Amino acid sequence: MAIYKSYTQIRSFRDQKISQAWSHSALLNDFHDELMKQTIALAIRTVEDRLGPPRSPYCFFLMGSAGRLEQGIWSDQDHGIIYDSTEPEAQEYFLALGKEFVEGLAEVGYKVCDGNVMASNPLWCKSTEGWNKQVSNWLLDSSWESIRHFLTFFDARCFYGKDYLTSLKNSFFPLLHRSCMLTRIIENTMHIKKGVGVLGQFLLETHGPFTGCINLKDTAFFPYVNAARVLAIRNNSVKTSTVERLQQLTDIDNRERFITQFIKLQDYRLSYGLHSDYEAGHYVKINQMSKQQQKDLKIIIKDGIQLLNHVKEIVAKDDSSWA
Amino acid sequence: MDTTFLLNSVWVMVSAVLVILMIGGFILLETGSTRMKNAGHIAGKTILTFGISSIVFWAVGYGLIFGAGNVLIGLSDFFYSGYEVEGLGLSGAVFFLFQTAFAGISITIAFGGFAERAKMSVYLVFAVLFSILVYPPIAHWIWGGGWLAEHGKQDFAGSTVVHLTGAMAALAATILLKPRIGKYNKDGSANNLYGHNQVYTALSVLLLWVGWFGFNAGSTVAVDGGFFGFVAVNTNLAAAAGTIAAMIISWIVIGKADVSMMLNGALAGLVAITASCAFVDTWASVVIGFIAGILVFYSIRFFEARKIDDPIYALSVHGAAGVWGTLSTGFFATPELASVGQPGLFYGGGFEQLGVQALGVVVCGAFAFIVSFVLLAIMKSFMGGLRVTEEEEIMGLDMSEHGVYGYPELLESEKPAIKTTGTFGTDGKSIKV
Structure with missing residues (x-):
């Protein structure tokens, strides 16, 4: 696997190769995953050079069409982070990482999300405990907006790091089976x-x-x-x-x-x-x-x-x- | 004094007031259907052009229509001074005022085609020319004892005289003015330049609907037998059917219950029944209005696809529905009600009346279009164009033509963006100014 030094290089790789992935939806989504993996890897290296290694294990997840593996040729960004730490500095670190992801992915050709559903937004970048609390609140609140948030979250797919998602999602099924x-x-x-x-x-x-x-x-x-x-x-x-x-x-x-x-x-x-x-x-x-x-x-x-x-x-x- | 004379006068006076209030309906219709940066201009010029039309009608229009002359034009009774007219059965001044209102409506319809891009001076000059050279000849031919009246042309309250004439002038203007900035994309597809206030548009339709009772029922110009009530019922039914038809057709074809289309359907029903309201049965009014509601839907799509930018849909509402309304008596006029001309095709009258109606539509439509086109083309060369500059159009005619916005508090704050940059709004997209 090539190691890219800049997002521009990854972008040219995309422009050169995307036509080969055009023929089939599964092939295209593998290609998107490959591109995003390269972008994320470069972003992590950039942030680690600047701020040091991450404060805790974490999970970077994709949502929307990328979460569902149903991306078209162009796709926008929908993603978030779950980190396993309660230190306040941890959030600062992972928000910075999220910001780098957003910038990198944007340069590579993934449109910035209009609704700000991105790991650079504190709403989508939280500790395991924070996520637990937030998703429970969404489900207990059951307002139109909180249900939209939950449905967006439910399409999350762990893309990099430790999979905190599966157990998190599993823990909410009892709440979801409440009447109506x-x-x-x-x-x-x-x-x-x-x-x-x-x-x-x-x-x-x-x-x-x-x-x-x-x-x-x-x-x-x-x-x-x-x-x-x-x-x-x-x-x-x-x-x-x-x-x-x-x-x-x-x-x-x-x-x-x-x-x-x-x-x-x-x-x-x-x-x-x-x-x-x-x-x-x-x-x-x-x-x-x-x-x-x-x-x-x-x-x-x-x-x-x-x-x-x-x-x-x-x-x-x-x-x-x-x- | 004769009671009938007095009652006739009162009824027609009430009707004249209702028709003049329709100008208010047009103000709301036109401003509601256009952008807020032009609202003050559109509202103001509508009042001004009614003023011009009133003066011109008094000076020459009335004489050209109702004066003694030949089959083509009237040539007496200029500068009407309030005298009674022999054999009229109501106050001469009331009749004059009622006719003034009709002339004012016709020019107001024509100006719908000018919206959001014509220069203020163009409105002033064309209001004078239209009120002398376009409207009076046609009104004389049909209502003033001219050659079409001799053929028995049925146009009770003016589907042809008022509406088609106005719409043909609007067509000439839209062709010469060309589409508004941003209406069409490079690939030829059209954009929706949404009007800024759908509530205005809906209120305008209600105001026009009520005003139409003066327009149509008032055109009996008499209270004999309370016939005006029957005319009003027909008018109401056609408007109702047009509204429902336009809503149904837009829901079927485009999958949406389109509010603006529904409102246009109401107006199309009213325009169509204008010619036939006194000549047809109530059930026929429903049919005429319903067909008008469907026709207006397709007509709007037809003109838009041909890159004719008609902001208020004057061509479809007043033109297409005006044509249909005029032809409709050729089908539906009953022997009992055909006080002018012959019964229609469905009542054993054959094609004769339909032929007369078609002749009237073609000749009047062609005359109004050609004369308006020539007048506007001459104005274009003498007045340095009909249209404001690109900068003025983007700025809005409120500011460029009058120096003040119709909604100053709302739009003033956005002014600097216009002056300092070529594009508008921080996102590079145009902002509503």
Whole structure:
């Protein structure tokens, strides 16, 4: 493995090699992992040169599409740190490390997160104890915002360091199985932008630079991702990828079909996404797809909604059985 | 004095007031549909141009429409002094005021196409020219005993005379002015330049809807048999159907219950029923309004795709719906109600009335467009262009044309950004000024 001396070098590596990883979603995500590993390694060396070795073992985790191993060509940053120390200086150190991660990843081509879900933010960079307290508070509070935070956190995947995540996540399942909790969670994720109209036509963007395109993230990915996440919570699973989450489930009909549809969806995004930057990567120009592919995509979108509604029913049934 | 004469006069006076209040509706419609940096300018110029239109109508407009002349134009009764008109059945002055209001509405509609980019001086000059050379000839042809009146053209309250005429002038202006900065991208796709106040827009529609009872029901210019009530019912039904239709079609086609489209649907229903409100049955009013609501949806998309930037949707609401409304009597006019012309196609009248209506639309539309286009083209060469400079447009017409913002507290603080940098806002994106 090459040792890079600057983020710019890693960026050129990305620009040279990304076309080779373009063909398949799994290959692309391996490539992203490789790039991020190099970036993180360089950031750690930089911070260790400046501030010395870390004060304690820690876990650097990825969330969002990187956490779920579902990144497109361009991806933004969503990450955090768990460190095993209660010293106040520790937070200072790991926030500095987080800041270096953000800068490095940004130089390599990962857009800075608009919502500041990053290890440089004290909300996402905490000790094991701090995380315990914070996640419990999110779940006890159950406000719209705290549930959003929790759902973001639940997609976390340990990327570097010691895996404090699995035990942390496992410890929260009892809180999640309180009455009506899952209903509350799924209600927070039911708002999906419509991709197919009542007449079976695509609902395309009518204005702006993406006129004639469909936003796959909002219309197609969200239902699958959100449904699979809720099912994973229900089944006490800490897996993060949507496909793996769906694979573990035995109680939904057409499981294989939903998995195939989601994989196809990722391939369509890869083949037909605009890819000029992070935002454009969510859009697909419909008239570049063949008639058959368009038909296929419509069914994928409809199936996603069906899956989400199905999960909602399952969760509602659970609730009524408790009552 | 004759009671009928007095009642007619009172009813038409009330109607004239309602129609003049529609100018207030247009102020809210136009400002609500545009950005706040132009709000004061748009509100102010609408009052000013109604002032100009009123003076010109008094001096020459009324005479050109209702004066004695030939089939093409009237040539007497200039500088109307308040005298009674023989055989009118109501106060001459009330009738004059009612007609002044109509002329004012037509020019106000035309100016919708000028919004957010025309120079103030252009409004002043065109208000005068339109009020002499565009509106009066068409009004004379249909309402003043001109050649279309002789053919039995049905346009009860002015789908053609007021709305189509105004919309055609707006079309000429939008073509000559070209789209607003930022409306279209390099690849030809359109951006949404959202209006700054949807509440204004909704209130404007209510104000116009109520004002329309003066516009249509008042056009009976008499209280005989309480017929104005029937006209008002038809008007209300068409507006209601237009609203619902536009909401349904936008929900079906674009997947969203589009508020702005729904409001345009209400107005399109009103514009369409304007020609036919006295000639058709109530059920037909519902059909006419409903079709207008659907038509306006597709018309807006049609013009936008052709890079015609029509900020207030005047071309669709007043133009497309005006055409449909005028043609609608050719289908739906009933034998009992067709006090002018023949019954429509669906009532055994054949294609005759429809032909007359189509002829009226084509000739009046073409006349209004060509004359407006020529006048504006001449103005463009003599006045150093019709449009404010790029800098002034970005700054906003409140500041460039009047030196003060319509919302000073809100926008003053952002002024330095305009003066010191080429781009606006710290993120390099444009800020709403």
